[in-house]
Amino acid sequence: MAGEQIDDGARIRLDLAYDGAGFSGWARQPDTRTVQGELEAALATLFRRVPPAPALVVAGRTDAGVHAAGQVAHLDLTSEQWAHLRRLGVSRGGDPEDPASVLARKLNGLAGRARDVRVHRASIAPDGFDARFSAVWRRYEYRIADALATKDPLQRSRTVWTTDPLDVDAMAAAAASLVGLADWAAYCRPRPDATTIRELQSFTWHRDEQGVLVARLQADAFCHSMVRALVGACAAVGSRRLDAGDPLALREAGSRTSAFAVMPADGLVLVEVGYPEDAQLAARAQRTRERRSLDPAS
Amino acid sequence: MAGEQIDDGARIRLDLAYDGAGFSGWARQPDTRTVQGELEAALATLFRRVPPAPALVVAGRTDAGVHAAGQVAHLDLTSEQWAHLRRLGVSRGGDPEDPASVLARKLNGLAGRARDVRVHRASIAPDGFDARFSAVWRRYEYRIADALATKDPLQRSRTVWTTDPLDVDAMAAAAASLVGLADWAAYCRPRPDATTIRELQSFTWHRDEQGVLVARLQADAFCHSMVRALVGACAAVGSRRLDAGDPLALREAGSRTSAFAVMPADGLVLVEVGYPEDAQLAARAQRTRERRSLDPAS
Numbered sequence: 006m007a008g009e010q011i012d013d014g015a016r017i018r019l020d021l022a023y024d025g026a027g028f029s030g031w032a033r034q035p036d037t038r039t040v041q042g043e044l045e046a047a048l049a050t051l052f053r054r055v056p057p058a059p060a061l062v063v064a065g066r067t068d069a070g071v072h073a074a075g076q077v078a079h080l081d082l083t084s085e086q087w088a089h090l091r092r093l094g095v096s097r098g099g100d101p102e103d104p105a106s107v108l109a110r111k112l113n114g115l116a117g118r119a120r121d122v123r124v125h126r127a128s129i130a131p132d133g134f135d136a137r138f139s140a141v142w143r144r145y146e147y148r149i150a151d152a153l154a155t156k157d158p159l160q161r162s163r164t165v166w167t168t169d170p171l172d173v174d175a176m177a178a179a180a181a182s183l184v185g186l187a188d189w190a191a192y193c194r195p196r197p198d199a200t201t202i203r204e205l206q207s208f209t210w211h212r213d214e215q216g217v218l219v220a221r222l223q224a225d226a227f228c229h230s231m232v233r234a235l236v237g238a239c240a241a242v243g244s245r246r247l248d249a250g251d252p253l254a255l256r257e258a259g260s261r262t263s264a265f266a267v268m269p270a271d272g273l274v275l276v277e278v279g280y281p282e283d284a285q286l287a288a289r290a291q292r293t294r295e296r297r298s299l300d301p302a303s
Numbered sequence: 304m305a306g307e308q309i310d311d312g313a314r315i316r317l318d319l320a321y322d323g324a325g326f327s328g329w330a331r332q333p334d335t336r337t338v339q340g341e342l343e344a345a346l347a348t349l350f351r352r353v354p355p356a357p358a359l360v361v362a363g364r365t366d367a368g369v370h371a372a373g374q375v376a377h378l379d380l381t382s383e384q385w386a387h388l389r390r391l392g393v394s395r396g397g398d399p400e401d402p403a404s405v406l407a408r409k410l411n412g413l414a415g416r417a418r419d420v421r422v423h424r425a426s427i428a429p430d431g432f433d434a435r436f437s438a439v440w441r442r443y444e445y446r447i448a449d450a451l452a453t454k455d456p457l458q459r460s461r462t463v464w465t466t467d468p469l470d471v472d473a474m475a476a477a478a479a480s481l482v483g484l485a486d487w488a489a490y491c492r493p494r495p496d497a498t499t500i501r502e503l504q505s506f507t508w509h510r511d512e513q514g515v516l517v518a519r520l521q522a523d524a525f526c527h528s529m530v531r532a533l534v535g536a537c538a539a540v541g542s543r544r545l546d547a548g549d550p551l552a553l554r555e556a557g558s559r560t561s562a563f564a565v566m567p568a569d570g571l572v573l574v575e576v577g578y579p580e581d582a583q584l585a586a587r588a589q590r591t592r593e594r595r596s597l598d599p600a601s
Contacts, residue, residue, distance in 0.1 A: 024456040072457055120459040158322040159370055159461050159572070161418040274457070 014083040017105060018130040019044075019061075019112075022074050023122040025270065026162055030069040031076075040067075040076075040122055047115035048080065051108075055085045064136045064278040065143050068230070070270030072163055075144075075277040079136040105129060133287025134280070138294055142206060142279040143227060147220040147236045147272045151243070154216035164217060165272035171243030173210055173218055179242040180208040180220070182253045183235065191256050192235055193228035194267075201228050210239065218243075221276075233268040241265040312381040315403060316428040317342075317359075317410075320372050321420040323568065324460055328367040329374075338365075338374075338420055345413035346378065349406075353383045362434045362576040363441050366528070368568030370461055373442075373575040377434040403427060431585025432578070436592055440504060440577040441525060445518040445534045445570045449541075452514035462515060463570035469541030471508055471516055477540040478506040478518070480551045481533065489554050490533055491526035492565075499526050508537065516541075519574075531566045539563040 021044075029037040033045060041061050049058035059080040067073055082090075087104055093111070094102035102110075109127040117123055133139065148163060150156045152170040186204040193201045206223045213219050220236055238252040247264060255262055281289050319342075327335040331343060339359055347356035357378040365371055380388075385402055391409070392400035400408075407425040415421055431437065446461060448454045450468040484502040491499045504521045511517050518534055536550040545562060553560055579587050 022456050024459070074455070074457070120454075120464065121456045123454050123456050125453060155423060156418075156421050157372070158320050158419045158421050159372070161322070162460075163457050166418065 012084055014081060015087055016079055016081050016130040016134060017108065018128050018134060018136065019078045019080070019109075019124055020126040020128075021076050021078065021122065021124045023072060023076070024162060025067060025070045025072040027119065027121045028069065030071070031063055031065075031067045040073075043116045043122060044078075044112060044124075047112050050115055051111050052086050052089065055083070055089045057083075059086070062136050064140045065275045067273075067275055068270055071273045071275065072271075073275040076275055077136045077140070077278045077280075079130055079134065131283040131286060133283075133290060135286070135290040136278075138290035139280050139286045140226075140278050141281055141289060142223050142225055143275065144221065144223045144277045144279070145227070145232045146274045146276045147222070147232065147268065148274075149218040149220075149236075149240065149268075149272060150216075151218060154212070154218065157215060157217075160217075162271060163274060165269055167240075169244040171218055171240065172245070173212055173243065175245075175249045176218070176220075176239040176243040177210040178249045179239050179247075179252045180210055180235075182250065183256065184208055187256060188259065189228060189231055189256065190259050191261055192231045192238070194230040195261075196229060199228070203228060203231070205235075208235065230267050232273060233270070234265070236268045236272070238265040240268065310382055312379060313385055314377055314379050314428040314432060315406065316424075316426050316432060316434065317376045317378070317407075317422055318424040318426075319374050319376065319420065319422045321370060321374070322460060323365060323368045323370040323571075325417065325419045326367065328369070329361055329363075329365045338371075341414045341420060342376075342410060342422075345410050348413055349409050350384050350387065353381070353387045355381075357384070360434050362438045363573045365571075365573055366568055369571045369573065370569075371573040374573055375434045375438070375576045375578075377428055377432065429581040429584060431581075431588060433584070433588040434576075436588035437578050437584045438524075438576050439579055439587060440521050440523055441573065442519065442521045442575045442577070443525070443530045444572045444574045445520070445530065445566065446572075447516040447518075447534075447538065447566075447570060448514075449516060452510070452516065455513060455515075458515075460569060461572060463567055465538070467542040469516055469538065470543070471510055471541065473543075473547045474516070474518075474537040474541040475508040476547045477537050477545075477550045478508055478533075480548070481554065482506055485554060486557060487526060487529055487554065488557050489559055490529045490536070492528040493559075494527060497526065501526060501529070503533075506533065528565050530571060531568070532563070534566045534570070536563040538566065 023040050027038060028040050031040045033039055033041040045061060052058060059082060061078045061080050064077040090104035090107045094104055094107040105127040109124045112124045150164050150166045152168055156166050184205050184207060188202050190201040204225045208222045210218060210220050222232055241247040242249050255264060321338050325336060326338050329338045331337055331339040343359060350356060357380060359376045359378050362375040388402035388405045392402055392405040403425040407422045410422045448462050448464045450466055454464050482503050482505060486500050488499040502523045506520045508516060508518050520530055539545040540547050540550065553562060
């Protein structure tokens with residue numbers, strides 16, 4: 006498969022996970038530890054004799070402290086880099102190791118020693134795949150242990166603890182009222198000239214077996230701080246500081262408000278990124294790029 | 304209920320959990336952070352005006368780095384200390400708070416700020432209850448993510464990662480062969496004059512939904528390092544360094560061996576401690592004490 010891609014180089018899809026606590030977010034920044042920075046440093050080391058050092062394109066740029074269980078990124082390798090991976094796979098002895106597996110293993114060896122970032126899988130991407138522009142949805146989860154939940158020290162790094170008891174039914178009603186295509190300006194940290202129109206495809210709340218409140222949210226894309234603002238609005242409903250109808254009314258009012266708090270990063274996990282079938286990947290990426298170019302943001 | 308106990312003081316049962324990573328085990332030691340040390344320091348602070356500072360008796364003395372989800376301990380309070388808790392509950396205003404709840408809340412406020420130890424519940428213990436001597440079984444869980452499992456950074460603090468693929472069926476067969484009343488000298492770090500006879504009541508292995516190998520072990524009690532040695536013997540079977548029959552043969556040989564490794568502490572969680580019905584508590588504690596006094600250990 007994908008033989009031509011390899012003669013010309015190959016686009017590689019990475020499926021990865023991280024504990025956000027030790028990172029200043031996904032995006033590379035000087036003098037601070039970020040997920041992209043650690044992985045790109047590992048790529049630069051791995052390919053130092055076969056430049057250029059590959060750069061990563063990611064599906065969901067997570068903020069400082071936000072976790073990921075199902076993040077997706079891509080990188081492009083030259084045919085010389087692919088051949089380098091193939092040689093590394095052969096030099097292990099025994100059956101030759103698939104070059105994409107060599108890449109995942111080397112990245113984990115170089116960037117994963119602290120075990121807080123892990124490449125689950127590297128694979129040759131199908132034609133037209135773009136980790137960012139081909140994605141059709143992103144799914145996040147947020148966890149709150151309130152007064153009624155068991156507060157588990159072993160899960161504290163991904164769970165916010167509160168002392169209030171929260172009304173999960175009221176929170177679920179507020180969440181359901183928000184589903185749809187809308188302008189989320191009231192829930193987004195503003196970025197100059199960027200659209201705040203998004204389709205919130207689902208938003209639910211339930212208690213897990215330990216009583217922890219779990220929010221699940223899916224949208225075509227989320228604007229900056231949107232998930233944590235939506236969770237904050239529902240938490241205000243759960244503690245009766247807002248009525249169940251207020252989060253929708255605040256969205257319709259259209260401007261940012263102090264009626265609820267943006268929740269802390271550590272309760273948030275990027276769970277999964279959705280892509281269309283392979284035949285649709287290129288068309289989807291093209292459509293996304295066109296929409297962004299109509300948008301004064303880009 | 305238990306009115307007489309309170310006039311005379313009360314025995315309190317604590318149900319608690321901790322992440323072992325930040326502790327040098329359960330047992331109090333000078334100049335090092337331990338779970339008992341942190342909780343007893345909190346008790347000393349809480350009762351500084353109504354001495355004596357209570358001491359804790361625990362069901363399972365965990366080693367450095369071992370976690371607990373369902374640890375049980377007890378402490379004895381004088382009637383003055385109980386009255387102190389009652390006053391603290393009233394001074395909050397509104398409905399008076401149950402004194403046992405006040406105790407849990409204060410311990411969490413004083414010892415739980417790092418969120419790595421959490422008192423789930425404090426309650427007046429039934430007559431005859433002794434956290435250590437009334438216990439009829441202890442249950443532990445051990446987690447290994449091998450080459451076939453998803454290695455989740457968010458679960459790394461309670462999961463050991465290995466690069467070998469492990470054969471879970473062979474491990475389950477080895478585990479099942481070990482169930483029963485036996486002398487576990489081959490699996491125990493020796494303590495002078497202590498018996499190594501224990502009843503291993505169940506020992507199973509399965510893969511969870513992420514492919515992580517999970518061992519569940521239950522015994523009347525475990526001797527020192529026994530769980531981690533049993534897990535190590537099964538892991539050696541899983542990676543084909545031992546045959547499935549070897550762990551039993553090694554137990555019957557009766558002496559410690561280098562055929563397997565004692566596994567790291569961080570994969571281990573004390574999950575639950577079992578007690579008999581209330582009417583049996585005192586008799587059980589008496590029997591346990593008698594058995595220990597027949598045993599040259601005590």
